[in-house]
Amino acid sequence: MQIRFVLLLALLTAFPPLATDMYLPAIPHLVENWEHSLAIVNLTLVLFFVTYCISLLFYGPLSDRFGRKPPLISGILLFIAASLLCAFSVNIWMLIAARIIQGMGAGAASSISLAMARDRLESGARERVLSQVSVIMAVAPMVSPMIGSLIMEYLSWPWVFIAQGVMGVVALVGVLATSESHVGDTDESLLKLLQKYARVFSNRPFMGMVFCNAVISLPLFAFIAGSSSLYIRTFGLGESTFAVFFGANAFCFMSGSMTCMRFGRKLGTLTMISAGYAGIVLGGIMMLSNDFSGPLQFAIPMGIITFSLGLSRPPSNNLSLEQVTKDVGTASSVMVFSYFMCGAISMALVSLEWEDKLFYIGWLSLASGVVGFSSWLLLKRHLRIV
Secondary structure, three states, X not given: OHHHHHHHHHHHHXXXXXXXXXXXXXXXXXXXXOOOOHHHHOXXXXXXXXXXXXXXXXXXXXXXXXXXXXXXXXXXXXXHHHHHHHHOOOOHHHHHHHHHHHXXXXXXXXXXXXXHHHHHOOXXXXXXXXXXXXXXXXXXXXXXXXXXHHHHHHOOOHHHHHHHHHHHHHHHHHHHOOOOOOOOXXXXXXXXXXXXXXXXXXXXXXXXXXXXXXXXXXXXXXXXXXXXXXXXXHOOOOHHHHHHHHHHHHHHHHHHHHHHHHHHHHHOHHHHHHHHHHHHHHHHHHHHOOOOOOHHHHHHHHHHHHHHHHHHHHHHHHHHHHOOOOOXXXXXXXXXXXXXXXXXXXXXXXXOXXXXXXXXXXXXXXXXXXXXXXXXXXXXXXXXXX
């Protein structure tokens, strides 16, 4: 039973990377085929995440009021319909609009899956399950670009979104077969829902953890948005080779999560988070020290950054949830909203016409690591730890 629940949580949490990474190999093709700049085509990434983030702010309170399943099912159905609209898009503007709708549906999966974990699992079990989810979820960005590359080679880009629609159907079946974890508070008014956000935003330890988790995510999202252009155009790799490099970076994230799962209990939550944040600083320094003469000179420091994110993500997510005793759905929405909104901003910035995007990502990595690590050192003494 718990294995099925873990697999469902992993699939729901993986909606954003699956909806993004499978599509990355098609981006250079769309730039050339529709004759638009990378900044325009990347709006299909940026606006997906912007709408996704905004929708999170609604799904969390709705799941607190009406239960987890009704808004989750509605969001998945919207995601499936939007995936089909993406597949039938005839120009970039129609695709952007369909991706916006797809982002609205995907928001239900991430925010409510965290709330379901908080509902069903105690702290110790929850950290282990979140580590398992991170390991399983890391397979998505490893496999997704390869699937996208195969689709581009043997079919065409619309089939990428048809595959995403199928993924939505699988998730829908899993949710329908899962029992409700929170019956909801149907007597609450809109004012009380707004008061939930006021309580969550006034929770300083929680918001401090949210800030740290969001700011250290910046280099990863810059890499996601810029990777296909850098590997395919700058380094001259083919689409299948790009998928291998992208998958190797995702493997680094999985390795970090597996290391956390293996040594987290022995070393402790605080040590895991500190080591992860310090690793991001180290990766930024290494990236700025390179001459980028080949793809490995970029891939190795980026891999260290991604490993460090995988190491710190499960314990930092669990520690964030530990700061909340009520309004769990709302708090989960705020967590995911902040993480992906920072990601959308990072994606938009890296899509600009930088003279050297590789050094831009390096400076972004170093700055986000220093800010996140410094904030963590100031915050950790004020946290509630169970």
